Amino acid sequence: MSPDGLVLSAFPAVIVSPPVRSSHVPSIPSNAVLVIRPSGIFVDQLAGDPYDRALQELFGEEKPQTRVQDVMDGLDYAKEDSRIKAVVLDLSAIPRGGLSKLQRIARMSCEYSDATIVAGGPIVQALKQRLFEEVPEIDIAAKGEGESIFGQILAGNPPSQIRGVFYRTSGEVLENEDAEEIADIDSIPFPAYDLIDLDRYERHLSYTYNHRRQGILLTSRGCVYDCSFCFNHWKQTRFRSAENVFREMEELYSKYNIRDFYIIDDIFNVSLKRALSLFDKIVSAGLRVRIYFANGLRADTVTEEFVDKAVEAGAIWFTFAVESANEKIQNLIRQRLKLDKAKQIIAYTQQHNVVVNMCTMFGFPTETKQEAQETLDWVGTLPKPSLLPYHFCLRFFPGCDINEQALEAGFDPERLDFTNRVSYNDLPVGTPTLPKSEMLRIIVDYHERFGLHNRRALHSAVGTLRSVGYSETEIVHMYSVLKRKMLENVDELLRSVRQ
Numbered sequence: 001m002s003p004d005g006l007v008l009s010a011f012p013a014v015i016v017s018p019p020v021r022s023s024h025v026p027s028i029p030s031n032a033v034l035v036i037r038p039s040g041i042f043v044d045q046l047a048g049d050p051y052d053r054a055l056q057e058l059f060g061e062e063k064p065q066t067r068v069q070d071v072m073d074g075l076d077y078a079k080e081d082s083r084i085k086a087v088v089l090d091l092s093a094i095p096r097g098g099l100s101k102l103q104r105i106a107r108m109s110c111e112y113s114d115a116t117i118v119a120g121g122p123i124v125q126a127l128k129q130r131l132f133e134e135v136p137e138i139d140i141a142a143k144g145e146g147e148s149i150f151g152q153i154l155a156g157n158p159p160s161q162i163r164g165v166f167y168r169t170s171g172e173v174l175e176n177e178d179a180e181e182i183a184d185i186d187s188i189p190f191p192a193y194d195l196i197d198l199d200r201y202e203r204h205l206s207y208t209y210n211h212r213r214q215g216i217l218l219t220s221r222g223c224v225y226d227c228s229f230c231f232n233h234w235k236q237t238r239f240r241s242a243e244n245v246f247r248e249m250e251e252l253y254s255k256y257n258i259r260d261f262y263i264i265d266d267i268f269n270v271s272l273k274r275a276l277s278l279f280d281k282i283v284s285a286g287l288r289v290r291i292y293f294a295n296g297l298r299a300d301t302v303t304e305e306f307v308d309k310a311v312e313a314g315a316i317w318f319t320f321a322v323e324s325a326n327e328k329i330q331n332l333i334r335q336r337l338k339l340d341k342a343k344q345i346i347a348y349t350q351q352h353n354v355v356v357n358m359c360t361m362f363g364f365p366t367e368t369k370q371e372a373q374e375t376l377d378w379v380g381t382l383p384k385p386s387l388l389p390y391h392f393c394l395r396f397f398p399g400c401d402i403n404e405q406a407l408e409a410g411f412d413p414e415r416l417d418f419t420n421r422v423s424y425n426d427l428p429v430g431t432p433t434l435p436k437s438e439m440l441r442i443i444v445d446y447h448e449r450f451g452l453h454n455r456r457a458l459h460s461a462v463g464t465l466r467s468v469g470y471s472e473t474e475i476v477h478m479y480s481v482l483k484r485k486m487l488e489n490v491d492e493l494l495r496s497v498r499q
Contacts, residue, residue: 028081028083028084030083031083031085031154032083032085033085033087033088034078034084034087034088035088036071036087036088075087085115085154086153087115087116088118088119088120088150110137116139116140118139118142118149118150119140119141119142120142120146122231122233124143125143125231125233126231126398128166128175129166132166132168139159139167140153140159140166140168141165141166141167142164142165143166143175143233144164144178144179144181144234145179145221148179148182149162149165149179159176160176162176163176163178163179164177164178181221181234181235181238182221185220185239186241186244193252193255193256198213198214198256198258201213201214202214205477205481206260206262206292207262207294208292208294208355209478209481210260210471211471211473211474213257213258213259213260214262215248215252215258215260215262216261216264218264218265219245219265219268220237220238220265220266220268220270221237221238222235222236222237223237223267224237224267224270225267225298225334225335226334227333227335228333228401228402228405229400230400231399232266239270239274241274242275242278243281246278246281246282246285249282249287249289253289259288259289259290260292261290261292262292262294263291263294263295264294265295267296267298267321269297269301269302269306270298270301272301272305272306275310276305276306276309279309279310280313282313283313288314289313289314290314290468291313291314291316292316293310293315293319294317295319296320296359297318298320298321298337299337299341299342299345300337300339300341302349303345304345307345307348311354315354316354316355316468316469317357318349318354318355318356319357319358319359319390320345320346320349320356320358321337321359322337322358322359322360322375323337323359323360323361324361324362324364324371325339325374325375325377325378326371326372326374326375327339328366329366329371332364332366333364339378343378343382346358346382347382347383350382350384351383353464354468355388355464356384356386357386357390358379358390359390360375360386361375361391361393361394362375362391362392362393362434362439362442363393363394363428363439365402365405365409365411365431366433367431367433368433369438372434372442373442376442376450379449379450380449380450384457385449385450385451386450387461387464389446389447389450389451389482391442391443391446391451393426393427393443394419395419396417396419396420397420406431411431452479452483452497454497455497458494458497459494462490462493462494472489472490476488479493
């Protein structure tokens with residue numbers, strides 16, 4: 001990722017840093033596809049002073065920004081490089097609020113080149129044909145997995161013969177039948193880390209707010225659950241084998257000196273047998289690694305054996321998805337978490353010398369102040385609060401069933417649409433049953449009881465981070481973004497809270 005939130009990729013390469021901004025020179029194959037993957041919002045000029053922008057992009061807490069000119073520079077580079085055959089505009093990290101600038105990007109892309117413009121990511125399934133109305137320069141949009149689609153485009157196959165796409169022809173947008181999902185995802189090659197400037201990525205904060213050579217592991221595709229607030233367009237859940245995941249870890253460990261592995265599956269612990277097998281392989285091989293469950297584990301299906309073996313294998317970071325401690329809301333969002341079981345396993349994990357986070361939310365359709373309060377009180381019954389303040393106001397993104405639930409509950413459509421344009425960390429706007437003023441009180445209450453304004457919780461969090469190997473610099477960087485305030489050292493952080 002560039003300093004401005006822009007990622008350039010060249011297939012079959014996975015990620016290529018912009019050549020003018022790094023001493024690392026990647027090897028680009030012939031007949032490559034340049035993937036331009038902007039993140040955050042499109043802007044003409046970056047907002048804020050240089051240091052604030054650096055903090056925001058480094059830590060990822062504020063919405064990242066991508067300058068329109070940076071995309072143009074990437075297109076200029078592609079135009080002059082004979083090895084690049086096509087350009088793909090990947091919209092997976094762009095919120096809908098960026099569509100106006102995206103229209104400009106696509107229009108300028110057509111002026112620079114006659115290359116086919118291909119869009120991908122969840123936004124395609126969410127907006128479908130409407131995406132072509134919003135961005136008329138798009139030629140093809142991939143509905144699902146892109147591996148086969150890109151290959152067929154490069155082979156010169158006409159869009160009408162490519163399954164799994166929308167495409168524009170003769171002034172209309174047509175939709176082909178869905179492509180078959182890749183049944184054996186073990187067959188997908190490992191990412192081409194030799195084309196990545198790992199030193200450069202180490203300078204940026206990771207998924208878990210530290211500076212490490214990063215091994216990013218996606219070990220499955222899809223989710224077996226049906227939570228209404230989540231976007232899940234997969235037809236089936238598919239898992240890489242424990243052996244396949246281990247071989248990737250082993251390669252990154254021995255070849256690229258990577259010791260920190262971040263697992264970003266929707267829910268890694270769906271298959272306990274597979275997880276335990278992977279942990280056993282890591283221990284048997286003697287790999288001295290640190291494992292981070294950066295995304296939410298489903299707490300009521302985690303076992304004590306899972307926790308013990310994960311820790312033995314090197315796990316130092318656990319994140320549990322709880323969302324709400326109110327039974328009515330649990331049923332509404334179709335998560336149906338067994339809260340007693342979740343509490344037991346979270347408390348058990350907190351007995352280990354590891355980071356334990358809990359993701360909770362408020363602002364659900366029909367949720368009242370009392371029901372939102374139940375979640376805060378439930379968190380208060382645990383031995384420790386979440387190390388990071390993961391208490392978010394719900395956002396309503398296109399393609400999620402919770403939008404219909406919200407409309408049925410009397411939400412204003414325009415306000416509903418507005419929430420998907422902003423960050424989880426932006427201030428809430430209120431719901432028909434939970435006014436904005438009450439939402440703000442919930443945020444204040446959470447931080448005074450468990451979060452950034454609770455001295456005991458903050459001291460405990462810093463102690464845990466130190467014990468699992470976080471440096472003073474990493475802790476300062478983490479809390480600088482969480483507090484949205486430039487901190488000089490940890491002592492300043494600890495003195496900032498009086499409670």
